[in-house]
Amino acid sequence: MHNDSRLHAADPDEWLEAHGDALFRFAMKHLRDSASAEDVVQETLLAALQARDEFAGNASQRTWLTGILKRKIADLIRKRSREATFENDAQDGHGDSTELTACLFDQRGEWVVPQRAWGDPDAMFEQNRFWEAFTCCYDGLSPKLSTAFSLREFSGLSIEELCEILNISSSNCSVILYRARLALKTCLESSWFDNPMRRGPS
Amino acid sequence: MKFNISCQEASQLVSQQIDQPLSLMDSMRLRAHLLVCKACPVVHRNFKAIHQAGLKYALRDEAAGGACPGLSSGAKGRIAKSLRQEKGSGDTGQL
Ligand SMILES: [Zn+2]
Numbered sequence: 001m002h003n004d005s006r007l008h009a010a011d012p013d014e015w016l017e018a019h020g021d022a023l024f025r026f027a028m029k030h031l032r033d034s035a036s037a038e039d040v041v042q043e044t045l046l047a048a049l050q051a052r053d054e055f056a057g058n059a060s061q062r063t064w065l066t067g068i069l070k071r072k073i074a075d076l077i078r079k080r081s082r083e084a085t086f087e088n089d090a091q092d093g094h095g096d097s098t099e100l101t102a103c104l105f106d107q108r109g110e111w112v113v114p115q116r117a118w119g120d121p122d123a124m125f126e127q128n129r130f131w132e133a134f135t136c137c138y139d140g141l142s143p144k145l146s147t148a149f150s151l152r153e154f155s156g157l158s159i160e161e162l163c164e165i166l167n168i169s170s171s172n173c174s175v176i177l178y179r180a181r182l183a184l185k186t187c188l189e190s191s192w193f194d195n196p197m198r199r200g201p202s
Numbered sequence: 203m204k205f206n207i208s209c210q211e212a213s214q215l216v217s218q219q220i221d222q223p224l225s226l227m228d229s230m231r232l233r234a235h236l237l238v239c240k241a242c243p244v245v246h247r248n249f250k251a252i253h254q255a256g257l258k259y260a261l262r263d264e265a266a267g268g269a270c271p272g273l274s275s276g277a278k279g280r281i282a283k284s285l286r287q288e289k290g291s292g293d294t295g296q297l
Contacts, residue, residue: 012285020281021272022263029260038277045281046288101210109208115241121251125258134255152221153256159221178217181252185245188252 012049019062020045023069030073030150032139040076044069070155074165077147081167100183118193130192137187145180152177207231212242213249220253 023044027037047068048055055064106112124130138146151157151165163173207215212235215228224232236243273281 012289013282016278016282016285020278024273024277025263026260034274034277038273038281041273041277042281042284045285049285049288105208105210109210111209111241111245115244115248117244118248118251121254124251125255130255131259131262134259138259149256150260153253154260156257174218174221175214177221178214181217181220181249182213184252185248 012045015045015048015061015065019065022062023065026066026069026154027073029138029154030147031076032143032146036076040069040072043072047072073155074151074157074161077151078165078167081165100179100186104182104186116189116193133188133192134184136191137184140187141180141183145176145183148173148176149180149184205231205234207235209235209239209242209245212236212239213245216242216246216249220249 020041023041024037027040028034031037031040044065048065051068055061104112118124138149141149148162148166151162152159157165159170159173159177163170166173166176168176212232215224215232218224219229219232223229236246
């Protein structure tokens, strides 16, 4: 993290050098497409350039730029959700949910397999292999699930904001997030928790 | 509406609760279910861990050999150029 307290020189080349890669990676986690991610990073830096007088020196430059980037990402997804219907299940492809719930629950809605505790999350987050598994599982989500999950969890949007951006009802929003979490949980359990290599001696 | 809910419904409420407060009725249903069910309290913790993981993942920088490299040099060049143009056109009066 950069700790510059102000944009003294407001040199755009410097922002690009110092923050471009991080902004790009943040955008990639939402959009999963490098051309779109490059575009939003460019728009972000241009917007930052125009608004540089508004930058309050008490926030870090990275935080300020990330805030602008979040808005640009949301704008892009909002626009896309209005062009193609987000609710269209036919576009989901594999890995989505109606089948997943059918595998996980019996007809009475009980879990088919026993649920196992994962242990201490903080210890888990220390492990690089956990993040490899998380990345892999997240990348496996359908675009619909990953878009909703990313806006909610990575950008930290409220459920109201999320529904508005995706142009869907609030209950639908909750269901999509539920499916995303269920898919991630299932994937993590098979790729990380069932893997005996995952921990050092314990 | 019935009071007793299935694990499927309970896990859905667990997820919903991460995003917004539940209605009083749903929150009572969920609490009652979590008291009698062995599996769902575990799922509750696991969903919360996924939520925390999501927050961390967003800001995680996998620069060191991670799956996602940064901007390509081509993209960097394009962006730098557009910034310089913008700066050149809007810079009157600064400094
Ligand atoms: Zn249960």
